[in-house]
């Protein structure tokens with residue numbers, strides 16, 4: 001890879017599923033299935049229109065996913081997994097994917113992204129820790145690694161409570 005300019009960022013498609021699974025296996029190993037973040041992702045399917053892959057010369061080299069959830073009574077997005085193939089790390093691909101998914105979510109009217117991750121990586125992207133105990137996941141998590149990004153104003157301040165599935169929006173039924 002010569003530069004980030006050679007990499008194409010694309011909306012996720014079902015054709016990418018196998019490559020994304022391989023990237024996650026490579027990055028996190030089988031232990032990933034035991035994590036609280038995985039319990040959250042089991043609650044609902046991720047939103048492909050808010051999830052992106054990085055492609056270089058026809059090969060998928062990185063991926064990020066966003067899953068619609070709720071925290072207490074507030075709609076929110078849960079980010080992850082984010083992973084970049086080892087050979088392509090430290091070239092800006094991870095941050096480019098992070099910025100693209102956040103910008104797309106903002107344009108769609110989403111207000112907050114929640115994730116579990118390393119604060120030193122995510123802080124330059126605007127993520128901040130939340131007060132310990134404010135948000136609970138379906139499993140143990142190091143509260144210092146629970147981070148949020150406000151997409152609009154300080155929307156994240158209203159996040160409090162348990163992470164649950166976001167109710168599926170039902171279309172208004174016409175009468176008559």
Ligand SMILES: CC(C)(COP(=O)(O)OP(=O)(O)OC[C@H]1O[C@@H](n2cnc3c(N)ncnc32)[C@H](O)[C@@H]1OP(=O)(O)O)[C@@H](O)C(=O)NCCC(=O)NCCS
Nearest residue numbers: 027082083084089090091092093094095116117118120121
């Ligand atoms: C973490 C990861 C997604 C970063 O993607 P990337 O494309 O390599 O990173 P970028 O090029 O966007 O950013 C590189 C910068 O982030 C830093 N960085 C990378 N991983 C970091 C981490 N875990 N904690 C703190 N800083 C980190 C690098 O040192 C580098 O810093 P610099 O710009 O000052 O040199 C990638 O390393 C990866 O897939 N890791 C394994 C899976 C993983 O840990 N995913 C995140 C789960 S929280």
